Amino acid sequence: MFCMKRLVSILLFAVSAFGLFAQEVVIDCGNPALRDYSARYFGKCGEKVATSDTLELPFFDDFSASYMYPDSTKWSDKYAFVNNSCAKNPISIGVVTLDALDEHGNVYSTLPYGMSEVSDYLTSKPINLQRNPSDSIYLSFFYQCGGNGNMPEYRDSLVLQFYSVDDDEWSSVWRVSGGTAMDEFEQVLVAVKDSVWLKKGFRFRFLNYVSISSNYEPSWQSNVDQWNLDFIILDAGRSANDTIIEDVAMTKNVGPFLKDYTYVPWRHFISKGREAVYDSITFTYANLQNAVHNINRQYDVFDKDEQSSLIPARTYIDNYCGDDSENINANEEISYTKKFCYLFNEETYQNDDSAKFLVRANLKTDVAQARDYYRWNDTVRFYQDFKNYYAYDDGTAEKGYGISGQGTANASLAYKFEPYMTDTLFGVYIYFNRTQNDGNVKYFYLTVWQDDNGVPGDTIVSRLGVRPAFLNEINGYVYYPLDTAVVINGPFYVGWIKTTNDMLNCGLDTENDAHDKIFYNVSGTWQNSIISGALMIRPVFGYEVRNYASAPVTRISQQCSVFPNPASDEITVETESDIDGVMIYDSLGRLVMQSDAAGSINVSSLPDGTYFVKPYSDKKLFETAKILIMR
Numbered sequence: 001m002f003c004m005k006r007l008v009s010i011l012l013f014a015v016s017a018f019g020l021f022a023q024e025v026v027i028d029c030g031n032p033a034l035r036d037y038s039a040r041y042f043g044k045c046g047e048k049v050a051t052s053d054t055l056e057l058p059f060f061d062d063f064s065a066s067y068m069y070p071d072s073t074k075w076s077d078k079y080a081f082v083n084n085s086c087a088k089n090p091i092s093i094g095v096v097t098l099d100a101l102d103e104h105g106n107v108y109s110t111l112p113y114g115m116s117e118v119s120d121y122l123t124s125k126p127i128n129l130q131r132n133p134s135d136s137i138y139l140s141f142f143y144q145c146g147g148n149g150n151m152p153e154y155r156d157s158l159v160l161q162f163y164s165v166d167d168d169e170w171s172s173v174w175r176v177s178g179g180t181a182m183d184e185f186e187q188v189l190v191a192v193k194d195s196v197w198l199k200k201g202f203r204f205r206f207l208n209y210v211s212i213s214s215n216y217e218p219s220w221q222s223n224v225d226q227w228n229l230d231f232i233i234l235d236a237g238r239s240a241n242d243t244i245i246e247d248v249a250m251t252k253n254v255g256p257f258l259k260d261y262t263y264v265p266w267r268h269f270i271s272k273g274r275e276a277v278y279d280s281i282t283f284t285y286a287n288l289q290n291a292v293h294n295i296n297r298q299y300d301v302f303d304k305d306e307q308s309s310l311i312p313a314r315t316y317i318d319n320y321c322g323d324d325s326e327n328i329n330a331n332e333e334i335s336y337t338k339k340f341c342y343l344f345n346e347e348t349y350q351n352d353d354s355a356k357f358l359v360r361a362n363l364k365t366d367v368a369q370a371r372d373y374y375r376w377n378d379t380v381r382f383y384q385d386f387k388n389y390y391a392y393d394d395g396t397a398e399k400g401y402g403i404s405g406q407g408t409a410n411a412s413l414a415y416k417f418e419p420y421m422t423d424t425l426f427g428v429y430i431y432f433n434r435t436q437n438d439g440n441v442k443y444f445y446l447t448v449w450q451d452d453n454g455v456p457g458d459t460i461v462s463r464l465g466v467r468p469a470f471l472n473e474i475n476g477y478v479y480y481p482l483d484t485a486v487v488i489n490g491p492f493y494v495g496w497i498k499t500t501n502d503m504l505n506c507g508l509d510t511e512n513d514a515h516d517k518i519f520y521n522v523s524g525t526w527q528n529s530i531i532s533g534a535l536m537i538r539p540v541f542g543y544e545v546r547n548y549a550s551a552p553v554t555r556i557s558q559q560c561s562v563f564p565n566p567a568s569d570e571i572t573v574e575t576e577s578d579i580d581g582v583m584i585y586d587s588l589g590r591l592v593m594q595s596d597a598a599g600s601i602n603v604s605s606l607p608d609g610t611y612f613v614k615p616y617s618d619k620k621l622f623e624t625a626k627i628l629i630m631r
Contacts, residue, residue, distance in 0.1 A: 023403065023404050023405040024530075024531060025401070025402055025403070025503055026399050026401055026531050026533070054125075054126045054128045055124075055125050055127045056128050057235050058234065058235035059074065059233070059234040060232065060233050060235075061074055061075075061096075062091065062092045062231045062232070062374075063082045063094035063229075064092055064093045064094040064249075064250075064376045066082050066094070067082060068082055069081075069082060069103070070082060070096060075123060075124060079102065079103050079122070080096045080120050080121070080122040081099070081101065082094060082095070082097075085148060085396050086148050086149050086226055086228055086398070087147040087185075088144065088147045088182075088183050088184070089183060089184055090251055091230040091245075091249070091251075091288065092230065092231065092247070092251060093249065093251055093252065093253065094377070095147075095229060096122060096230075097149070097229075098120040098122060098158065098206060098208040098226070099149065099208070099210070099224065099225060099226045099227075100119050100224045106434055107434070107435065111210065116156055116157075116209045117211070118207050118208070118209055119207075119208050119209070119210040120207065121205055121207050122205060122206045122207075124203050124205065124234075125203070126200075127201075127203065127204075128200045129199060129200065129202040131198050131236060133195065133198065135236040136238055136239060137192040137198075137234070137236045137238070138189050138190065138238040138239070138240070138242060139160075139190045139192055140188065140189045140231075140234075140238075141187070141188055141230070141231065141233070142186065142187050142229065142231050143158060143176065143188065143227060143228065143229055143230075144182045144186070144227070144230075145176070145178055145181060145182045145227060146181040147182070148398050148511075150224045150226055151178060151179075151180075151226075152208070152209075152210070152224075152227065153179055153211060153225070155177075155178075155211060156177070156178040156209050156225045157176060157178060159172050159175045159206065160175070160190065160206055161204065162197050163202060163203040164196050164197065165200070166199065170205070187243055189238075191240070204234070206227075208225065208227050209225075210224055211224070211225065231245065244289060245288040245289065246374075247288045248286070248289070248363060249285060249286055249374070249378065250283070250284065250285045250362075250379070251284050251333060252284035253380045253381075254283065254299070254380060255359060256394070257277055257278055257281075257340065257384050258276055258277060258384070259275075259277065259278055260276065260418075261390050261391055261392060262391050262394050263386065263387060263389060263391040265353075265386065265387065265389065265390070265423070266349060266352065266353060266355045266388075267421075267423075267542060268390075268420040268421050268542075269344070269420070271420050272420045273343075277343060278340060279339060280338060281299060281337070281338055281339075281340040281361065282335055283297045283338070283361060283363070284333070284334070284336075285328070285336075285363055286331075286332070287329065287330060287332050287333075290331065291330055292328070292330060293327065294325055294326070294328075295325060295326060295334075295364070295365050296325040296363070296365075297325075297336060297338060298363075298364060299359055299360060300359070301358070301359055302357065302358040304358070344357050353388060353542065354385070354387050354388065355385070356384075356386070357383070357385075358382070359381070359384065360380075360381050360382075361379070361381075362378050362379040362380075363378045365378070388540055388542050389538040390538060391534075391536075391538045392509075392512055392517065393507070393509035393512055393534040393536045393538075394511055395509075395536075396511070397431060397507030397536055398508065398509060398511065398533075399508040399533065400503075400507060401505075401506050401507075401508040401531065402440075402503035402505050403498065403520050403522065404503035405501060407522065408498060408501050409499060409500050409581075409583075409616055410583045410591065410614065411497070412447070412496070413495040413496055413506075413520050413521075414456040414494070414495040414519045414521070415494055415514075415517055415518055415519075415535055416492075416493050416517040416518075416519070417492060418492075419488060422487065422488065423488060423541040423542050424487055424488070424542065425448065425482065425492075425494075425541055426481060426485045426541070426542075426543070427480055427482050428446065428479075428480050428537060428538060428539050428540060429477040429480075429537070430480060430506065430537050431478070431536035432468035432470070432478070432506055432507065433505045433507055438470075440503060440504055440505040441468050442467060442468070442499060442502050442504065443466065443467045443499045443500075444466055444467065444496040444497060445462050445463065445464055445496055445497040445499070446463040446466045447459060447461070447463075447494070447496055448460040448461050448486065448494050449494075450492060450493075451490060451491035451492060456519055460486055460492070461482055461484055462497070463481075463482055464624075466480055466496075468505075476507075493519065494537060494539050495537070507536035508534070508536070509533060509535075509536060510533045512533070512534040513533060513534060515528075515530065515531055521591075523591060524591045559623055560574070560575050560614075560615050560625050561574040561575075562613045565627045566627070567603060567627055568604075568629065568630070569602065569604040570604070571601050571603055571613070571627065572601075573598045573601060574598060575598055577617075578617065579597070579616060579622065581594060581597065581616060582594070582597070582598060582601065582614070582615050582616070583615075584601075584611050584612070584613055585611065585612045585614065586610075586611060586612075587609060587610045587611070587612075592611070593605075606629055607629070608629055608630050608631060609628075609629060610627075610629075611626075611629060612625070613625045613626075
């Protein structure tokens with residue numbers, strides 16, 4: 001039995017007709033948003049972060065005031081990832097995650113197989129701790145093993161280290177091993193009382209040990225071993241019992257505000273109107289104290305964003321829509337739903353083909369703030385964009401999805417969409433996860449199918465010679481154009497037909513669920529996926545993508561000859577180079593016969609009709625030949 005530690009969920013099914021064994025696979029993945037952001041971030045300011053004077057106490061970060069990277073005024077490196085999606089039940093909005101990805105969102109290429117090695121660091125700036133032991137300094141933090149990501153194994157660990165200024169060395173002062181998935185965060189308090197630490201220039205850091213699996217399946221080699229951190233406080237005048245946080249904080253963002261999709265083309269939204277928008281907004285917040293507090297909820301809608309529209313289009317407080325403030329009990333989390341009174345304004349973007357709105361939601365509390373910087377987590381911001389594509393996902397891949405295993409070469413994956421209006425389909429955005437050494441860069445056939453009573457039907461168009469590409473466009477998505485634009489006037493499916501047994505490793509957003517729209521076909525029968533999540537596939541409508549480079553496409557150069565044509569009982573398949581086998585499909589795209597070599601193939605068992613003969617190889621692509629069997 002081979003080791004697949006990143007494999008979160010494998011669903012197996014037997015393909016009895018051909019004795020094959022196939023897998024619907026979910027794995028952990030890289031980070032498209034971080035890759036895109038890092039290219040702009042480091043290109044603008046360089047990799048060196050400007051140093052500042054030594055920090056004074058208190059030191060605090062709950063990661064609600066930073067984006068992607070840790071706050072450079074508090075932290076000296078950029079390896080850890082600030083986000084809102086990797087953790088379960090965060091203490092407040094925003095956590096920082098240590099995993100197997102570097103600062104650019106790629107898997108560390110130096111990590112060995114089967115061994116636990118140091119991966120990420122989160123290192124504080126120098127801090128002035130020139131204090132007496134009687135000042136009672138404590139460092140507290142919350143940690144979570146796994147969360148929404150991959151669970152570290154028992155040999156993996158999260159480590160806290162302190163830096164000695166006099167000795168110029170780091171020492172480990174706390175450690176926890178993996179092996180137990182955590183749905184909640186656990187708080188830790190560590191005393192800083194040894195005189196070796198009580199110096200100006202003291203620093204602390206977290207680091208994680210990760211272990212990636214064997215190289216059995218290169219297309220699965222992706223992210224692993226996530227640890228989440230939240231609410232880090234270093235201050236004097238504390239004790240080992242100082243576990244109460246005097247705060248009421250937002251724990252989730254608001255939005256999306258569309259019922260059926262996370263994104264739709266602007267013109268399509270206008271045709272649908274109010275029917276496409278939820279009539280409510282949900283505030284999710286937690287009382288971290290041992291006292292009851294009164295909370296008022298407010299949201300603003302900006303027609304573009306805070307920079308271009310300093311005055312909100314409308315401000316809504318609790319009593320505007322007939323609601324009142326309410327109390328929240330000690331240690332309670334509330335999901336409060338109130339009326340969403342705003343219809344995204346068509347007049348703002350009358351002549352545009354896209355639109356952008358900002359919804360800013362915040363809490364007004366009666367909490368006597370012991371620390372003003374807690375105020376950051378009282379506010380969340382959600383951008384509702386309208387582009388030229390449909391999407392079920394939110395743009396962040398928590399996992400990777402694909403069909404993998406022996407016998408899945410030529411398997412199909414299809415994703416269902418039902419546009420609001422008739423329009424022209426030009427292509428599709430897809431995010432494929434980056435793997436070590438690009439193990440998932442395999443050719444596929446980009447394909448669009450008609451709807452046939454709730455499952456994919458006849459092929460509308462199929463583009464040959466496409467393979468995963470990794471460009472910093474639109475949060476990591478790459479645009480794949482169709483050879484010919486097609487008019488869509490109802491439900492349709494977009495996806496691919498594979499050419500190898502490898503997993504293509506498409507991004508899977510686990511925060512949204514569209515599994516009822518995902519279909520796969522290995523043996524001629526379409527099956528609905530039972531894995532929760534939304535694929536990061538976005539069909540493009542209305543106009544061709546401009547100012548974005550397309551994914552590389554290789555034209556078919558390997559010819560395939562099939563004769564006789566028409567045929568009766570036997571055909572001969574000839575190709576320019578060696579192949580791994582031949583697949584024969586009927587006119588509905590169903591696999592009806594497989595041969596492990598070219599040459600003569602007995603087709604006497606096939607009924608009269610039209611068929612497609614497709615040679616395949618993991619190194620080259622071949623033309624598909626159309627034949628007629630007639631007796």
